[in-house]
Amino acid sequence: MIVLFTDFGLAGPYTGQVLAVLQREAPAVPAVSLFADAPAGMPKPSAYLLAAYAAWFPPGAVFLAVVDPGVGGPRGALIAEADGRCYVGPDNGLFELLLRRSATQRCWEIAWQPPALSASFHGRDLFAPVAARLAIGQAASRLGKPVAPMRKPSWPDDLAEIVYIDHYGNAMTGLRGAAVPAAARVAGVAPAATFSAVAEGEAFWYVNSNGLVEIAVNRGRADRVLGLAVGTPVSIA
Amino acid sequence: MIVLFTDFGLAGPYTGQVLAVLQREAPAVPAVSLFADAPAGMPKPSAYLLAAYAAWFPPGAVFLAVVDPGVGGPRGALIAEADGRCYVGPDNGLFELLLRRSATQRCWEIAWQPPALSASFHGRDLFAPVAARLAIGQAASRLGKPVAPMRKPSWPDDLAEIVYIDHYGNAMTGLRGAAVPAAARVAGVAPAATFSAVAEGEAFWYVNSNGLVEIAVNRGRADRVLGLAVGTPVSIA
Amino acid sequence: MIVLFTDFGLAGPYTGQVLAVLQREAPAVPAVSLFADAPAGMPKPSAYLLAAYAAWFPPGAVFLAVVDPGVGGPRGALIAEADGRCYVGPDNGLFELLLRRSATQRCWEIAWQPPALSASFHGRDLFAPVAARLAIGQAASRLGKPVAPMRKPSWPDDLAEIVYIDHYGNAMTGLRGAAVPAAARVAGVAPAATFSAVAEGEAFWYVNSNGLVEIAVNRGRADRVLGLAVGTPVSIA
Numbered sequence: 164m165i166v167l168f169t170d171f172g173l174a175g176p177y178t179g180q181v182l183a184v185l186q187r188e189a190p191a192v193p194a195v196s197l198f199a200d201a202p203a204g205m206p207k208p209s210a211y212l213l214a215a216y217a218a219w220f221p222p223g224a225v226f227l228a229v230v231d232p233g234v235g236g237p238r239g240a241l242i243a244e245a246d247g248r249c250y251v252g253p254d255n256g257l258f259e260l261l262l263r264r265s266a267t268q269r270c271w272e273i274a275w276q277p278p279a280l281s282a283s284f285h286g287r288d289l290f291a292p293v294a295a296r297l298a299i300g301q302a303a304s305r306l307g308k309p310v311a312p313m314r315k316p317s318w319p320d321d322l323a324e325i326v327y328i329d330h331y332g333n334a335m336t337g338l339r340g341a342a343v344p345a346a347a348r349v350a351g352v353a354p355a356a357t358f359s360a361v362a363e364g365e366a367f368w369y370v371n372s373n374g375l376v377e378i379a380v381n382r383g384r385a386d387r388v389l390g391l392a393v394g395t396p397v398s399i400a
Numbered sequence: 401m402i403v404l405f406t407d408f409g410l411a412g413p414y415t416g417q418v419l420a421v422l423q424r425e426a427p428a429v430p431a432v433s434l435f436a437d438a439p440a441g442m443p444k445p446s447a448y449l450l451a452a453y454a455a456w457f458p459p460g461a462v463f464l465a466v467v468d469p470g471v472g473g474p475r476g477a478l479i480a481e482a483d484g485r486c487y488v489g490p491d492n493g494l495f496e497l498l499l500r501r502s503a504t505q506r507c508w509e510i511a512w513q514p515p516a517l518s519a520s521f522h523g524r525d526l527f528a529p530v531a532a533r534l535a536i537g538q539a540a541s542r543l544g545k546p547v548a549p550m551r552k553p554s555w556p557d558d559l560a561e562i563v564y565i566d567h568y569g570n571a572m573t574g575l576r577g578a579a580v581p582a583a584a585r586v587a588g589v590a591p592a593a594t595f596s597a598v599a600e601g602e603a604f605w606y607v608n609s610n611g612l613v614e615i616a617v618n619r620g621r622a623d624r625v626l627g628l629a630v631g632t633p634v635s636i637a
Numbered sequence: 638m639i640v641l642f643t644d645f646g647l648a649g650p651y652t653g654q655v656l657a658v659l660q661r662e663a664p665a666v667p668a669v670s671l672f673a674d675a676p677a678g679m680p681k682p683s684a685y686l687l688a689a690y691a692a693w694f695p696p697g698a699v700f701l702a703v704v705d706p707g708v709g710g711p712r713g714a715l716i717a718e719a720d721g722r723c724y725v726g727p728d729n730g731l732f733e734l735l736l737r738r739s740a741t742q743r744c745w746e747i748a749w750q751p752p753a754l755s756a757s758f759h760g761r762d763l764f765a766p767v768a769a770r771l772a773i774g775q776a777a778s779r780l781g782k783p784v785a786p787m788r789k790p791s792w793p794d795d796l797a798e799i800v801y802i803d804h805y806g807n808a809m810t811g812l813r814g815a816a817v818p819a820a821a822r823v824a825g826v827a828p829a830a831t832f833s834a835v836a837e838g839e840a841f842w843y844v845n846s847n848g849l850v851e852i853a854v855n856r857g858r859a860d861r862v863l864g865l866a867v868g869t870p871v872s873i874a
Contacts, residue, residue, distance in 0.1 A: 164423065166416075172804025173411050174647050174674035176690055176847070179640070182669045183694065186638065190667070193427070195419045200411035203805055204856055216413055220420065232856060235831030281846035282831045288846070330409025331440055357472030357519045372518035372525070373413070382441055382469060401660065403653075410648050430664070432656045437648035453650055457657065567646025568677055594709030594756045609755035609762070610650070619678055619706060 165194040165298050166220060168213050168228040169286065170203040177284070181227065181291045188295030201327075202393045204232040206257045207318065208326035211337030214260035215373045222247030227286070227294040230257055235282040240273040240289060241312055242303045249303065251294040253285070256315040263320070271307030325395045326375075332384025334391040335377045340370035343399055350378055350389060350397040358382075402431040402535050403457060405450050405465040406523065407440040414521070418464070418528045425532030438564075439630045441469040443494045444555065445563035448574030451497035452610045459484030464523070464531040467494055472519040477510040477526060478549055479540045486540065488531040490522070496552045508544030562632045563612075569621025571628040572614045577607035580636055587615055587626060587634040595619075639668040639772050640694060642687050642702040643760065644677040651758070655701070655765045662769035675801075676867045678706040680731045681792065682800035685811030688734035689847045696721030701760070701768040704731055709756040714747040714763060715786055716777045723777065725768040727759070730789045737794070745781030799869040800849075806858025808865040809851045814844035817873055824852055824863060824871040832856075 165185055171177035178199055185194045197216060201209040209230040217226055231238075231253040239254035245265035250258055254272070262268050273293055280288045293306055322337025329335065336349070343349060355367035358381045366385060371377040378385045378397070385391060402422055408414035415436055422431045434453060438446040446467040454463055468475075468490040476491030482502035487495055491509070499505050510530055517525045530543055559574025566572065573586070580586060592604035595618045603622055608614040615622045615634070622628060639659055645651035652673055659668045671690060675683040683704040691700055705712075705727040713728035719739035724732055728746070736742050747767055754762045767780055796811025803809065810823070817823060829841035832855045840859060845851040852859045852871070859865060 164420065166420070170804070174670075174672070175801075175803045176671055177804070179669050179671040180690075180693065183638065183640070183671075186667045186669065193423045195416050195423065196411075197413055197416040197420075198411070200804075216417075219417065233833050236833030283843065284846035327412075329412045330407070330414070330437075359470050359473030369520065372521035401657065403657070430660045432653050432660065433648075434650055434653040434657075435648070453654075456654065564649075566649045567644070567651070567674075596707050596710030606757065609758035 164220070164224050165189065165192055165294055166217075166224050166226045167194065167196040168198050168201060168216070168226055170201045170209070170230045171199055171286065173199040177286065180287045184287055184291040185295050188292055189298045192295070192298040201230050204230065205393065206230050206232070206253075206255045208322070208324065208337060208393055210257050210260045210318070211322050211326045212335070213257065214264055215339070215375050217248060217250075217261055219373055220248065224248050225294050225298045226250045227290055228252040228257055229286040229290055231255065231285065234285050239310070239313070240285065241310070242271040242273060242293065242297065242307050243312065244269045244303060249297050251290045251297065254313050256313060256318070258312065259315045259318055262312065269303075270310050270312045271303050272310035273307045275306045323397050323399060325391050325393055325397065328386045328391065328393060331379070332386040333377050333379040334385050334389070335371065335375045336397055338376040338399075339374050340376060343376050348398075348400050349376055350391070352378060352389075401457070401461050402426065402429055402531055403454075403461050403463045404431065404433040405435050405438060405453070405463055407438045407446070407467045408436055408523065410436040414523065417524045421524055421528040422532050425529055426535045429532070429535045438467050441467065442630065443467050443469070443490075443492045445559070445561065445574060445630055447494050447497045447555070448559050448563050449572070450494065451501055452576070452612050454485060454487075454498055456610055457485065461485050462531050462535045463487045464527055465489040465494055466523040466527055468492065468522065471522050476547070476550065477522065478547070479508040479510060479530065479534070479544050480549065481506045481540060486534050488527045488534065491550050493550060493552045493555070495549065496555055499549065500557070506540075507547050507549045508540050509547035510544045512543045560634050560636060562628050562630055562634065565623045565628065565630060568616070569623040570614050570616040571622050571626070572608065572612045573634055575613040575636075576611050577613060580613050585635075585637050586613055587628070589615060589626070638694070638698050639663065639666055639768055640691075640698055640700045641668065641670040642672050642675060642690070642700055644675045644683070644704045645673055645760065647673040651760065654761045658761055658765040659769050662766055663772045666769070666772045675704050678704065679867065680704050680706070680727075680729045682796070682798065682811060682867055684731050684734045684792070685796050685800045686809070687731065688738055689813070689849050691722060691724075691735055693847055694722065698722050699768050699772045700724045701764055702726040702731055703760040703764055705729065705759065708759050713784070713787065714759065715784070716745040716747060716767065716771070716781050717786065718743045718777060723771050725764045725771065728787050730787060730792070732786065733789045733792055736786065743777070744784050744786045745777050746784035747781045749780045797871050797873060799865050799867055799871065802860045802865065802867065805853070806860040807851050807853040808859050808863070809845065809849045810871055812850040812873075813848050814850060817850050822872075822874050823850055824865070826852060826863075
């Protein structure tokens with residue numbers, strides 16, 4: 164399976180063109196979009212989101228992961244293999260957390276060259292064909308050269324910021340559940356086991372189904388009620 | 401075919417994870433998303449929408465229908481079979497109208513248990529695997545125990561409220577065409593056969609392609625022009 | 638491959654019903670949505686967008702292209718074949734630019750009739766079944782009668798207006814790169830090779846990966862910074 168993690172949006176032309184490339188190059192491999200609305204142009208919060216959600220997929224999955232504000236500039240192009248999953252995308256820190264958390268990891272700078280490479284859409288022209296080739300069984304070592312990826316040692320293991328606002332207005336942090344004491348207040352709100360455990364309109368935090376600390380309001384939008392957006396710092400107290 | 405009717409949104413992680421589960425459990429069965437923006441956390445308007453749109457699909461379709469504000473609480477988990485179609489989702493009234501309108505119906509409380517069940521995402525962990533199993537031919541009777549579902553006798557047969565605002569700003573009601581006299585005014589506006597039958601900027605109502613009374617503005621957004629939102633009551637006069 | 642170019646939106650019921658029809662009528666043909674958010678009800682800007690993006694697909698692709706404000710009225714229903722690609726949709730100018738730019742073109746008025754045709758959703762009831770039939774190899778000449786399509790001679794070869802705002806807030810014009818001098822200012826902004834060539838927050842224009850002149854802001858939203866929307870005229874100076 165090829166899993167898309169991007170900031171492309173779904174409705175516009177980018178995801179569709181990428182899916183067309185994958186269909187052409189790896190027609191027998193199913194492709195699903197996991198996130199098409201990762202924080203736009205922001206590899207740092209995206210890295211925490213990707214690490215949390217990629218872990219849910221079984222080994223063997225190939226991730227096409229593109230949050231790429233530096234496209235067309237000098238940033239590298241990476242294949243990463245970590246704990247049996249493959250990742251293809253820009254070398255800008257997007258893979259920092261999943262590399263840091265994995266037991267095994269190897270990286271390659273992409274050497275494969277497409278017949279035509281646009282300046283602004285490497286997702287379509289470079290990363291998608293490489294992901295398709297990996298998904299049909301080509302070895303990473305044939306598509307790239309071993310490389311030490313850009314690392315971001317200053318990024319914390321868990322990020323006390325909002326990294327994603329979901330369709331309901333729930334606000335995901337870059338904190339894993341284990342990083343927060345069970346009774347702590349996060350962004351000023353107390354924990355609860357689930358939505359129906361608090362009154363309507365009440366805010367709470369919980370550990371979501373992919374292990375991230377998430378702030379929600381029962382039958383309301385936490386982003387509006389609490390004024391949260393991607394990048395908002397959250398206190399733990 | 402597996403048909404998704406949810407309030408998950410498409411771009412975020414929920415629909416993608418559900419599609420990944422369906423792909424893994426029923427790889428030969430195509431899945432399409434009918435609604436990913438059903439009224440968020442509102443089973444009542446969603447029930448009128450689901451009943452109107454499910455009827456368009458041929459018998460044999462399996463609906464994964466999840467609008468589930470009570471997830472993690474005591475609400476039941478249901479398989480419903482009605483007029484040859486199967487529905488999997490929370491037992492919270494979401495299936496009330498389609499059950500009421502069907503000639504034949506049987507329901508089962510889901511007994512099948514997943515290896516791991518999160519508190520907040522039964523769509524992925526419980527309902528999707530069950531829908532996949534039904535779609536590949538497992539009998540509902542092997543996945544659950546016969547049950548009388550929660551019924552909502554106080555909900556009317558047709559709902560004089562807005563139940564959905566579409567991408568164009570058209571406002572669907574929970575009223576079927578036959579429930580409204582052909583010459584009546586709905587929400588203050590007169591009927592017309594189609595968009596081009598009224599002047600630009602003019603509001604009208606018509607029976608949409610799935611049988612619901614819908615309020616629209618030719619080359620405009622009815623939601624903004626008339627101040628309509630999900631839950632807005634509509635008059636019939 | 639069947640490629641969808643519509644203003645239906647993705648989350649609501651329209652794209653899902655169309656995909657269900659395609660799946661039923663042409664189950665072996667993959668379908669991808671290229672645009673689901675073409676300018677709503679606006680065939681003119683959509684025509685420039687379609688011509689630019691369709692050219693990226695290989696010959697043999699079948700486009701289901703529906704931006705159809707006149708649905709239910711007297712406008713025709715068209716199959717167009719141009720440079721080896723097929724297009725199915727309303728005869729309202731949507732195919733004007735791709736016809737004008739193609740070396741070969743033939744058109745047919747659709748004669749095939751569906752068992753049931755709603756007044757408001759020809760995308761589902763008429764255009765999708767016809768696109769599916771073309772995609773599985775039926776001849777256009779068996780589905781329609783040769784016709785001269787509606788032409789729009791007053792529409793320019795390149796349109797100095799915004800035709801699309803993408804997910805990042807970048808604003809695409811209806812101008813192809815060759816229509817603008819390389820050093821010109823477009824909408825008051827200077828050209829740059831790529832995002833990272835300008836300072837953060839700075840606006841520039843470039844030729845995008847499908848050949849259209851596009852106005853962007855490095856790490857910002859050009860639509861908000863410059864007040865651009867679909868239909869905004871752009872100066873070239």
